[in-house]
Amino acid sequence: MDHIIKADNILFEYYNYDENGEKKEAITALNHISVSVKKGEFLVVLGHNGSGKSTFAKHLNAILMPKEGTLFVSGIDAANPQNVWNIREKVGMVFQNPDNQIVATIVEEDVAFGPENIGIPAEEIRTRVDDALNTVDMSEYKLRSPNQLSGGQKQRIAIAGVIAMKPECIVFDESTAMLDPIGRKQVMETMHKLNKEHGITIIHITHYMQEAILADRIIVMEKGEVVLEGSPKEVFKEVEILKNIGLDVPDTTYLIYLLNKEGFNFTPDVLTIKEVVDEIWQSK
Amino acid sequence: MIRDITIGQYYPVASPVHRLDPRTKILLTFIYIISLFFIDFFIGYGFVVVALYAAINVTRVPIKFMLKGLRGIVFILLFTVVLNIFFTPGGRVLFSWNFITVTEGGVKIALMMGARLILLIIGSSILTLTTSPIELTDGIESLLNPFRRIGVPAHEIAMMMSISLRFIPILLEETDKIMKAQMARGADFETGNIVRRAKAMIPIMVPLFISAFRRAEELAMAMEARCYRGGVGRTRMNSLQYKRRDCYAFIIGTLFMIVCFIL
Numbered sequence: 001m002d003h004i005i006k007a008d009n010i011l012f013e014y015y016n017y018d019e020n021g022e023k024k025e026a027i028t029a030l031n032h033i034s035v036s037v038k039k040g041e042f043l044v045v046l047g048h049n050g051s052g053k054s055t056f057a058k059h060l061n062a063i064l065m066p067k068e069g070t071l072f073v074s075g076i077d078a079a080n081p082q083n084v085w086n087i088r089e090k091v092g093m094v095f096q097n098p099d100n101q102i103v104a105t106i107v108e109e110d111v112a113f114g115p116e117n118i119g120i121p122a123e124e125i126r127t128r129v130d131d132a133l134n135t136v137d138m139s140e141y142k143l144r145s146p147n148q149l150s151g152g153q154k155q156r157i158a159i160a161g162v163i164a165m166k167p168e169c170i171v172f173d174e175s176t177a178m179l180d181p182i183g184r185k186q187v188m189e190t191m192h193k194l195n196k197e198h199g200i201t202i203i204h205i206t207h208y209m210q211e212a213i214l215a216d217r218i219i220v221m222e223k224g225e226v227v228l229e230g231s232p233k234e235v236f237k238e239v240e241i242l243k244n245i246g247l248d249v250p251d252t253t254y255l256i257y258l259l260n261k262e263g264f265n266f267t268p269d270v271l272t273i274k275e276v277v278d279e280i281w282q283s284k
Numbered sequence: 285m286i287r288d289i290t291i292g293q294y295y296p297v298a299s300p301v302h303r304l305d306p307r308t309k310i311l312l313t314f315i316y317i318i319s320l321f322f323i324d325f326f327i328g329y330g331f332v333v334v335a336l337y338a339a340i341n342v343t344r345v346p347i348k349f350m351l352k353g354l355r356g357i358v359f360i361l362l363f364t365v366v367l368n369i370f371f372t373p374g375g376r377v378l379f380s381w382n383f384i385t386v387t388e389g390g391v392k393i394a395l396m397m398g399a400r401l402i403l404l405i406i407g408s409s410i411l412t413l414t415t416s417p418i419e420l421t422d423g424i425e426s427l428l429n430p431f432r433r434i435g436v437p438a439h440e441i442a443m444m445m446s447i448s449l450r451f452i453p454i455l456l457e458e459t460d461k462i463m464k465a466q467m468a469r470g471a472d473f474e475t476g477n478i479v480r481r482a483k484a485m486i487p488i489m490v491p492l493f494i495s496a497f498r499r500a501e502e503l504a505m506a507m508e509a510r511c512y513r514g515g516v517g518r519t520r521m522n523s524l525q526y527k528r529r530d531c532y533a534f535i536i537g538t539l540f541m542i543v544c545f546i547l
Contacts (some may be wrong), residue, residue: 061509077460085511093509100499101506105418105450112521147453161510183499 003072004091004169004201005037005060010069012055029055031224039168039202042195044212045205046235047221048246053205054185056221057173057271060203062087074168089118092162096174098154099146107149107157108133108142114165125164132160135198138283152183159190169201172192176206184211209236209248213271220247233269252276295413299344300529302414306423308530312537313411319544320400320407328547329399335540336407345413353409354402361401368394421445426524439515453497458495462488 010029015023019233029052047053058064059071062084071078074090092114095101104110108129115125133139137157146154155175159181162170172191176184188211194200204211212218218235220228229236236242239249239257247251249257252273260279266283270276301309323329340347354361374389415423425442432438463473464485473484475534 010442063505063509088509088511092508094505095502095509097502098497099454099500101451103447103503103507109521113507114510116519116521117320117513118471119517119519122519122523125519129521145510146450165510212540 002039003036004039004041004074005035005141005203006070006072006144007033007035007056007059007066008070009034010059010071012052012059012064012067020184028224029058030066033221033224033226034069035219035226037169037201039201040195040199042064042192042202042216043215043219044215044217045203045219045221046207046209046212046247048207050223051221051245053221054173055206055224057093057171057203058071060169060171061093072102085118089165090168090172092148092167092226094155094158094162094170094172094175096177098151098178101158102146102154102161102257105144105145107138107144109143109145109159110146111160111164114161118165128164130167132164135163135194136160150183151179155179155183155187156190159194163194163198163200167200169203171247172202172204173208174205174207176208176211184208207247209250213250220245232271236271237268241270294416295343295345295349296416299342299414301339301343301410303529304533305526305530306412306415306419308526308533309411310423310427312419312533313408315537316407317404319541320403323400323544323547324396325547326396328544329396329403331543331547332403336403339410340406343410343414345410350406350409353405353458356409357401357405361398364401365394365398368397374392384490405519414453417449418446421449422522422524439518443515447503451496454499455492455496459488459492462491 010030011028011032013026013028016025016027018024025253031052033052033056035056041165045053045056055064059078060073061067062073062078065079067082069154076083076086076090078087084256102110103113111129111132114266115128120128128140131143133142136159138153138156138160141149141153141157142245148156159170170191172187176187179187183203191202191204192214195202204215206212212235213232215232218230219226219231220235220242227245228238228241236249236253237257239254242249248254250271252270252275253268256268256270256276256279260268264283266279270279320332323332340350369386369390370384372387372390372393373385374387376388376390377385378388378391379386412420421442424445425438428436428441429439462472467473471484471487473481476484
């Protein structure tokens with residue numbers, strides 16, 4: 001069993017209701033999609049607003065349940081309401097707004113919130129909280145109030161709160177969207193650290209292309225469907241598909257794309273500036 | 285200006301009283317309040333003043349912080365005293381004019397009520413000045429726990445209090461932001477009579493409420509994602525523990541009460 005997430009043909013719909021409380025129309029947020037995620041993978045899900053990427057994320061934590069299809073999270077059936085708490089122990093979630101996910105008035109109390117909920121003994125919570133704060137480099141702030149922290153710091157506290165529960169997988173639901181560039185960089189570094197050093201599967205939902213470059217795999221979603229899937233190089237060379245659904249591509253890839261359109265013949269799957277330089281330098 | 289409001293009036297210094305268990309302090313405050321109502325001689329109040337002065341010295345909180353609490357009740361205090369002076373019959377008549385009569389008994393009761401109120405406020409401000417809001421919440425939860433069987437939602441009350449404490453500064457900041465946004469578009473909050481000013485607040489309250497509801501929804505989802513399912517089966521990282529100093533504090537409190545009863 002080396003898949004942590006196995007989604008097969010899942011469908012999810014939102015309903016709009018009229019004044020009488022009757023269903024007016026159904027909006028399909030996930031249209032029979034199948035996605036699986038390997039253990040230890042760093043997966044980025046791209047897509048702009050309304051593409052269904054957040055809806056997908058909420059399925060992984062059993063906040064939403066599929067209307068059709070099957071979803072197995074760490075081998076547990078996520079369509080069965082009885083398994084909700086088991087799944088939430090295995091898959092943690094970090095949300096967009098750092099303010100709206102911190103519960104306690106003291107940093108370490110907030111990190112302890114998750115472990116307290118799952119009934120861990122007091123001494124063990126203490127060590128887990130200290131370890132988690134160390135991992136996100138926030139130990140020196142442990143007795144501060146969250147109100148005195150920056151957005152990036154608050155988001156790292158939220159991450160610490162999730163790792164203190166020792167999950168196998170963490171879903172970041174646009175967790176970098178409200179941060180400044182410095183905060184975003186810190187959070188990205190923390191994500192990669194968790195993935196590399198702690199072997200935690202990371203699923204990062206975002207619309208920033210730059211954050212996807214270092215991923216193991218990228219999924220691009222549009223209108224509730226998966227349009228592209230593959231390694232960053234495979235995905236970003238599809239410049240036209242990405243531009244068509246209103247997503248950007250990294251500047252480097254875009255440069256090569258434009259040059260190729262003018263008649264040059266460069267390999268399209270370049271990502272870093274160095275690769276571009278080498279590509280152009282070595283061609284005749 | 286709106287950010288100057290602080291919640292609670294915790295005065296953080298290291299003192300033996302600060303280190304006491306919050307439950308001890310809450311219970312002692314109760315003992316103190318009950319004892320106050322049993323005293324009706326001036327000698328008794330003299331004793332309370334001395335005891336209170338000693339206690340304040342132990343807390344290391346400047347006495348003017350204690351007296352600050354009195355500002356809020358000056359009006360009630362004057363009202364009580366005046367009412368008692370003029371309308372309590374009994375004893376020798378000291379002064380009489382038309383329908384107003386001031387009697388010896390009236391003056392005595394008035395002074396007593398005034399003293400009682402002042403001592404009450406100062407005494408209970410020791411609790412709020414030496415206990416952080418979080419400790420206070422934990423203390424209340426733990427003290428209410430035995431009443432859970434008769435349907436007191438102890439954990440829920442404590443959770444509500446701590447979430448409010450967390451979000452009050454956030455919502456204050458947001459109010460500030462909305463006010464500035466409205467002012468930038470020409471809203472006027474400063475002039476006009478009371479009705480006008482109250483009406484000017486509506487464009488602030490509406491977006492504030494909408495945002496508060498949105499935050500509540502997101503917070504609820506985040507809490508559930510972190511396996512929150514009420515107080516049942518929950519453990520605590522920092523559980524409260526009575527120490528030896530709490531025992532001493534209780535002994536002192538009990539002695540205080542006995543002396544009050546005797547006096």
